[in-house]
Amino acid sequence: MGRTPRGLVLGALLLALLATPLSAPFLDSYNYVLQVMIVMFMWIAMTSSWNIIGGFAGYTSLGHGVFFALGGYLSGSLFVYLGLSPFLTAPLAGLVAVGVGLLVGLITLRTRGPSFIISTIALLLMTNLLINNWQFVGGANGMSLPLPTLPLAAAKASFYYAMLVAAVGSVYLAYRVKRSKFGLGLRAVAEDETKAEVAGINTRMYKIAAFALSAFFVAVAGAVWAYSLAYLRPVTFLSIAIAADFVLMPILGGRGTVAGPVLGSVLIVGVNELSVAYFGGTALNLVATGALLLVVLLFFPQGIVGTLRQHRRLPRILDWD
Amino acid sequence: MPLLEVRDLIKDFGGLRAVDGCSFSVESGSITSLIGPNGAGKTTVFNIISGTIKPTSGRVLLGDADLTGQAPHAITRHGVGRTFQIARELGDMTVVENMVVAAPARGLLSVLRRDILARERSRAMELLDFVGIAHLADEQAKNLSYGQKKLLEFAAVLMPAPRLVLLDEPSGGVNPALLEHISARIEDLNRSGVTFLIVEHNMELVMRLSHTVVVMAHGDVLTHGPPDAVQVDDAVLDAYLGVA
Numbered sequence: 001m002g003r004t005p006r007g008l009v010l011g012a013l014l015l016a017l018l019a020t021p022l023s024a025p026f027l028d029s030y031n032y033v034l035q036v037m038i039v040m041f042m043w044i045a046m047t048s049s050w051n052i053i054g055g056f057a058g059y060t061s062l063g064h065g066v067f068f069a070l071g072g073y074l075s076g077s078l079f080v081y082l083g084l085s086p087f088l089t090a091p092l093a094g095l096v097a098v099g100v101g102l103l104v105g106l107i108t109l110r111t112r113g114p115s116f117i118i119s120t121i122a123l124l125l126m127t128n129l130l131i132n133n134w135q136f137v138g139g140a141n142g143m144s145l146p147l148p149t150l151p152l153a154a155a156k157a158s159f160y161y162a163m164l165v166a167a168v169g170s171v172y173l174a175y176r177v178k179r180s181k182f183g184l185g186l187r188a189v190a191e192d193e194t195k196a197e198v199a200g201i202n203t204r205m206y207k208i209a210a211f212a213l214s215a216f217f218v219a220v221a222g223a224v225w226a227y228s229l230a231y232l233r234p235v236t237f238l239s240i241a242i243a244a245d246f247v248l249m250p251i252l253g254g255r256g257t258v259a260g261p262v263l264g265s266v267l268i269v270g271v272n273e274l275s276v277a278y279f280g281g282t283a284l285n286l287v288a289t290g291a292l293l294l295v296v297l298l299f300f301p302q303g304i305v306g307t308l309r310q311h312r313r314l315p316r317i318l319d320w321d
Numbered sequence: 322m323p324l325l326e327v328r329d330l331i332k333d334f335g336g337l338r339a340v341d342g343c344s345f346s347v348e349s350g351s352i353t354s355l356i357g358p359n360g361a362g363k364t365t366v367f368n369i370i371s372g373t374i375k376p377t378s379g380r381v382l383l384g385d386a387d388l389t390g391q392a393p394h395a396i397t398r399h400g401v402g403r404t405f406q407i408a409r410e411l412g413d414m415t416v417v418e419n420m421v422v423a424a425p426a427r428g429l430l431s432v433l434r435r436d437i438l439a440r441e442r443s444r445a446m447e448l449l450d451f452v453g454i455a456h457l458a459d460e461q462a463k464n465l466s467y468g469q470k471k472l473l474e475f476a477a478v479l480m481p482a483p484r485l486v487l488l489d490e491p492s493g494g495v496n497p498a499l500l501e502h503i504s505a506r507i508e509d510l511n512r513s514g515v516t517f518l519i520v521e522h523n524m525e526l527v528m529r530l531s532h533t534v535v536v537m538a539h540g541d542v543l544t545h546g547p548p549d550a551v552q553v554d555d556a557v558l559d560a561y562l563g564v565a
């Protein structure tokens with residue numbers, strides 16, 4: 001049974017996404033639609049990546065904004081100072097983030113539970129302080145990137161495709177990890193670390209590897225995002241609101257599942273956009289997101305995908321594990 | 322020849338000395354029981370051997386290898402398996418996943434392979450069949466009864482084919498008919514060369530299975546020897562009745 005309906009539907013969805021930018025002549029709100037999709041893809045890429053440590057291994061990181069910033073600022077600086085296109089340096093930024101993730105993981109993963117969460121917040125604050133005072137990358141004033149030479153619509157389309165690649169790559173990576181022995185070990189760590197260790201799993205190594213791996217697509221997304229913004233400030237990457245979104249989106253969709261972060265990202269970005277469209281104001285925006293979370297978690301305590309699976313009600317189309 | 326040797330183990334929990342100069346050895350190929358009243362320090366000794374807690378002082382030797390202070394996963398890889406007094410299943414995983422987790426892959430390339438390989442599943446099924454819960458293979462472990470969880474843990478500890486198995490109260494929560502079955506399994510495995518160290522309160526089982534019995538009280542070894550000698554030792558009786 002190679003060709004399941006699920007494969008067909010997801011394939012068709014992907015084709016539709018690939019074709020969307022070609023609809024320019026028929027779409028009045030072309031730039032707006034593409035912009036919303038870019039933001040969705042970015043969050044899918046980042047939360048699916050975060051899910052490897054935060055969902056599979058159960059270590060809630062509030063520090064992934066650091067890798068987001070690393071991707072943005074590294075590719076941004078290479079663009080400003082050496083003229084290298086962020087599209088080319090995004091994978092490099094991902095690799096550097098993996099290296100930094102290893103080092104940071106070595107230290108922060110000595111803690112667990114609330115102490116781990118706090119250590120990742122500390123990381124976020126320290127990085128914020130560092131970038132705010134580092135003139136090479138513009139400090140608190142920020143850094144401007146050269147504008148893309150392409151016309152606006154073509155530039156949008158290229159950001160769209162780059163972010164789509166990051167999103168698909170990140171989901172695929174999460175899927176492969178989930179189905180591997182590495183993923184099985186991470187699930188054991190999430191449930192009972194002592195038991196996992198006694199079973200013969202090098203839990204420390206697994207956790208550090210998961211943390212490092214989870215940084216890759218966050219930095220890639222950061223690089224592409226920076227390019228599309230053309231103006232970088234620390235708060236763009238390192239705000240507490242962004243740190244929270246890394247956690248809230250997977251929790252809403254179902255942390256530890258492959259489809260969960262995707263669903264959570266689509267829902268939160270979607271509700272955000274709708275409420276901005278209707279209310280305009282940022283305060284109501286937050287209220288709408290909060291209300292969504294509250295209502296969903298009341299009925300789906302394990303997140304949408306998690307709870308549906310528990311009750312054996314998960315539609316096959318959302319069963320990606 | 323001793324397979325396992327613990328020497329002068331001491332473990333302090335704050336002001337409480339849970340293990341107090343405990344020394345004994347487990348002969349290769351034997352079934353050795355570690356008995357003693359509640360709070361004697363038996364589980365703490367297990368925790369030290371398997372590396373989940375570090376001793377205040379003393380050594381744990383396995384053949385030529387010094388296990389003292391090694392990480393639990395490293396000790397497991399030396400061929401030492403253990404079960405927990407209170408069964409500790411990974412509830413959100415299936416029974417088969419619990420089995421496969423107990424024999425983790427080593428090395429980068431094998432860790433990247435499919436979570437459950439066909440041969441792992443068939444070995445898991447064999448062992449689950451061996452303890453009589455093969456029909457629960459794809460059930461979530463949290464849905465098992467307590468006795469079934471103990472059986473799962475017993476089967477899982479055998480997955481990586483350990484040399485030495487530490488069982489902490491294998492009879493706990495298991496019905497008498499099944500207990501017969503388990504003790505027969507322990508004897509089978511022992512005949513095939515697996516060494517056992519068993520903490521157990523069921524004296525009938527201890528006396529029947531063991532080659533050697535080590536009696537602990539107040540963190541130290543009171544006496545040790547063949548079951549029939551230990552059974553008639555007055556000091557042992559006193560320790561159990563709390564006279565000593």
Ligand SMILES: Nc1ncnc2c1ncn2[C@@H]1O[C@H](COP(=O)(O)OP(=O)(O)OP(=O)(O)O)[C@@H](O)[C@H]1O
Nearest residue numbers: 334337339357358359360361362363364365366406
């Ligand atoms: N983690 C711990 N922290 C503090 N005290 C502990 C800890 N673990 C065990 N103890 C204490 O050490 C002593 C020995 O406990 P242990 O569990 O080893 O006894 P045991 O011989 O296994 O008893 P039982 O037959 O009831 O299982 C007890 O007084 C216990 O309260």
Ligand SMILES: [Mg+2]
Nearest residue numbers: 363364365406
């Ligand atoms: Mg005990």
